[in-house]
Each structure stands twice: as C-alpha cells, then as structure tokens.
Amino acid sequence: MCASAPITQDVMTIPRKLPDGPVNLVGLTREGMRAALIAAGTPEKQARMRVSQIWQWIYVWGARDFDVMTNLAKAYRAQLAQHFVIAVPEVVRREISADGTRKYLVRIAGGHEVEVVYIPEVDRGTLCISSQVGCTLTCSFCHTGTQKLVRNLTAGEIIGQVMMARDDLAEWPAPGEGMGDRPRLISNIVLMGMGEPLYNFENVRDAMKIAMDGEGIALSRRRITLSTSGVVPEIARTADEIGCMLAVSFHATTDAVRDQLVPINKRWNIATLLEALRAYPKASNSERITFEYVMLKGVNDSDEDARRLVKLIAGIPAKINLIPFNEWPGAPYQRSDWERIERFADIVYKAGYASPIRTPRGEDIMAACGQLKSATERARKSRAEIAAEAGLDG
Ligand code: SAH
Ligand code: SF4
Numbered sequence: 001m002c003a004s005a006p007i008t009q010d011v012m013t014i015p016r017k018l019p020d021g022p023v024n025l026v027g028l029t030r031e032g033m034r035a036a037l038i039a040a041g042t043p044e045k046q047a048r049m050r051v052s053q054i055w056q057w058i059y060v061w062g063a064r065d066f067d068v069m070t071n072l073a074k075a076y077r078a079q080l081a082q083h084f085v086i087a088v089p090e091v092v093r094r095e096i097s098a099d100g101t102r103k104y105l106v107r108i109a110g111g112h113e114v115e116v117v118y119i120p121e122v123d124r125g126t127l128c129i130s131s132q133v134g135c136t137l138t139c140s141f142c143h144t145g146t147q148k149l150v151r152n153l154t155a156g157e158i159i160g161q162v163m164m165a166r167d168d169l170a171e172w173p174a175p176g177e178g179m180g181d182r183p184r185l186i187s188n189i190v191l192m193g194m195g196e197p198l199y200n201f202e203n204v205r206d207a208m209k210i211a212m213d214g215e216g217i218a219l220s221r222r223r224i225t226l227s228t229s230g231v232v233p234e235i236a237r238t239a240d241e242i243g244c245m246l247a248v249s250f251h252a253t254t255d256a257v258r259d260q261l262v263p264i265n266k267r268w269n270i271a272t273l274l275e276a277l278r279a280y281p282k283a284s285n286s287e288r289i290t291f292e293y294v295m296l297k298g299v300n301d302s303d304e305d306a307r308r309l310v311k312l313i314a315g316i317p318a319k320i321n322l323i324p325f326n327e328w329p330g331a332p333y334q335r336s337d338w339e340r341i342e343r344f345a346d347i348v349y350k351a352g353y354a355s356p357i358r359t360p361r362g363e364d365i366m367a368a369c370g371q372l373k374s375a376t377e378r379a380r381k382s383r384a385e386i387a388a389e390a391g392l393d394g
Pocket of ligand 1: 193294
C-alpha cells in the first residue's frame with residue numbers, strides 16, 4: 001500500500017453493527033472480538049478487559065457457556081448470551097484405530113463434513129486438521145483431491161477442530177487445576193488434513209494465531225506445521241503473518257513428473273518453488289523446511305530421483321519426510337516396496353538430510369495421509385478421470 005493511502009481496512013473489517021442472529025465468538029481475533037463486543041453494547045473503555053476475560057474462559061478453560069464466566073456480572077453474561085454463542089464443529093462419528101489414532105468426522109455449517117485425525121505418540125500427540133471441505137487441486141495420488149471443493153472453512157471451524165479434539169481427549173483443565181497441570185495431549189498441530197491451507201490464507205492465519213496466543217491454547221509456532229502443495233505467492237506471507245513451520249508436498253524431482261503428481265506445478269514449477277523456499281525468511285537450522293515425498297512405485301522412487309532431490313534442495317535447511325503411499329479405492333498408484341523406500345532414505349540421509357519414513361497411522365480406519373474424504377461426498381471421480389487429469393495414460 002502506498003504511504004499516503006488512507007487506512008481504511010480496519011474501518012471496513014470491524015463490524016459497527018452485528019449481523020442478525022448470534023455471532024460465534026470462536027475464531028474471532030482479539031481485535032475482532034473487541035469490535036463484536038462493542039457492537040453488542042460493551043462500553044469501549046471496558047472492551048479490552050472483557051476480551052481478555054472471555055478469551056481466557058474460551059481458550060484456557062474450554063467454556064462453552066457464558067454462565068460459567070463468574071468474573072463477569074450476571075447481567076452482562078445475559079447480555080452476551082443474547083448476542084453470541086461459543087460453538088465448535090459437532091462430532092458426527094469417532095473411530096479409534098488399533099494403534100490409538102482417532103479419526104473424527106465433524107459437521108460444520110451447511111451440513112458439510114470434514115475429517116480431523118489425532119495421532120498419539122509416546123512423548124507427544126499430533127492433531128491433523130483440515131482447512132477446506134475437499135480441495136480444488138487434483139493431485140493424482142490424493143483421495144481428498146478427488147472431492148470437488150465445497151468451501152473454505154472459517155477461522156472458527158479451523159480452531160474449532162482443535163477445541164473439539166481437546167473436548168474428546170479431556171484436555172481442558174478441570175476446575176481447581178492450573179494451566180500446566182495436565183500433560184499436553186495435543187502438543188502439535190499439522191495442517192495436513194483436507195484442503196490446501198494457502199488457498200484459505202486469512203482464515204488459517206487467524207485460527208493459528210488463536211492457537212499460538214499465550215493466554216489460551218498456547219502452542220509455540222514451532223509446534224504448528226502448515227503443509228502446502230506449493231502456492232508460491234503465499235509462502236513469504238506465511239513466514240511474515242503466521243511464522244509457523246512449513247512443509248511442502250514436493251513428491252517429484254523433475255517438472256515432467258511433478259506436473260502429473262501435483263498439477264499446481266504447471267503454474268509454479270520446481271525452480272520457482274525452490275526459490276520461494278530458499279527465501280522463506282524463517283528458514284534456519286532450527287527451522288528446517290520439511291519436504292514431503294510420497295513414495296510411488298516406479299514413478300518417483302529411483303536412486304536417481306533420490307540423488308536429484310538432494311541436489312535440488314542443496315543449501316536449504318531441510319528434512320525429507322518420506323511418506324509410503326497410502327492406498328485408497330481406485331487409486332492409480334501403488335506403494336513403493338519397503339526396501340526401495342529404505343534405499344531412497346539412505347541416499348538422502350548420506351547426503352546429510354534427516355530422512356524419516358512416516359509410519360502410516362490409522363490405516364484401518366482410513367485416517368492416513370491422503371485418505372481423507374467426506375463421507376457426504378459420494379460422487380467419486382473414476383480412476384480413468386483421475387488418470388486423465390493427471391495426464392497419465394489409461
Ligand atoms: N494440501 C496440502 C496439505 C494436505 S495433504 C498439501 O498438499 O500439502 C498432506 C500430505 O499428505 C501432503 O504431503 C500430501 O501430498 C500427502 N498425501 C496426499 N495423498 C496421499 C496418499 N494417498 N498417500 C500418502 N500421502 C499422501
Ligand atoms: Fe489438495 Fe493437498 Fe490433496 Fe493435493 S495433496 S489434492 S493440495 S489436499
């Protein structure tokens with residue numbers, strides 16, 4: 001914006017009047033909540049204080065009802081209840097895998113459904129959340145990509161997935177307990193569920209700001225990883241406005257193959273993507289970029305691929321996360337053999353990069369990477385359609 005331009009953005013985004021019907025406080029930034037409280041009659045002078053109190057109730061204690069907010073006057077609580085709700089997505093189904101992975105199907109406004117996956121590990125727990133219903137991109141190996149995009153999730157629906165999982169895991173402190181009294185079950189968040197987070201930038205940003213806010217869920221930005229298929233123009237913005245860890249769905253070492261696997265490559269090719277990653281300002285030894293690489297038998301898993309990969313990323317602090325392909329009905333690929341994956345990992349490792357192989361989790365409940373797809377979205381594309389879009393024969 002040019003320096004002399006009037007600052008109009010705040011005026012436009014801050015509501016002067018509340019829309020009809022109750023407003024959900026979940027997902028509003030502090031500034032947004034302040035404006036909403038003022039629009040609902042909270043005196044301006046008190047608004048900051050009220051935000052702080054309500055924020056704590058919602059994000060430290062998990063409150064869903066204004067009645068429990070005992071440090072607010074009774075009349076004010078009633079006033080809040082007239083204008084606002086504290087709502088998170090509703091769990092429609094919960095499945096628990098033999099390995100402890102939990103997959104939730106949650107319903108959001110409009111009757112849409114998205115999936116959320118909780119992956120417990122010995123010393124941590126990762127929640128994989130969705131940013132869109134479906135995905136507009138059509139990566140040929142991804143189940144979500146066969147579902148046409150229905151819509152972007154709101155910030156409330158994104159952070160609401162975290163709150164819903166905290167409910168299910170009983171992670172909120174009970175009355176009488178302090179903030180740090182319980183072990184953190186959700187210690188990490190990954191934006192690796194359904195959707196391309198960088199095509200829903202503002203809502204993802206606002207939701208992650210809430211997750212990082214020190215007076216609430218308080219996850220460090222190092223414990224949040226956003227995975228993108230390579231939306232180059234938004235990568236620098238991610239560093240500036242979110243500051244979380246970045247993962248990139250790399251998956252191929254030539255443009256010819258990447259065009260087929262990750263079609264967004266036709267728009268921003270490997271060289272352009274690498275340039276953006278090199279400039280990711282937060283990249284440093286302590287903040288490596290994760291390169292995700294799905295192992296597809298005979299497609300991208302040769303020794304030559306491994307060697308090309310390490311050459312391409314030379315100079316970028318990186319970790320290569322090898323993902324054995326997770327099969328889904330009608331998928332046009334097969335998982336690489338285990339020895340092949342290990343050999344690939346070895347070449348990458350010897351070149352100086354950590355090369356963990358992602359253990360598939362929750363496969364028995366179709367909760368693994370790339371297997372997510374709303375049950376409500378039944379119109380599956382055929383195998384032939386997927387192959388045609390990917391530019392593959394047959
Ligand atoms: N849209 C974002 C984030 C969601 S996908 C992205 O593409 O990065 C999360 C990860 O799972 C991505 O690396 C994606 O490429 C990978 N993935 C998708 N389908 C998969 C499958 N069937 N098997 C293994 N990994 C898959
Ligand atoms: Fe969308 Fe990511 Fe799946 Fe590609 S891999 S279709 S970007 S969810």
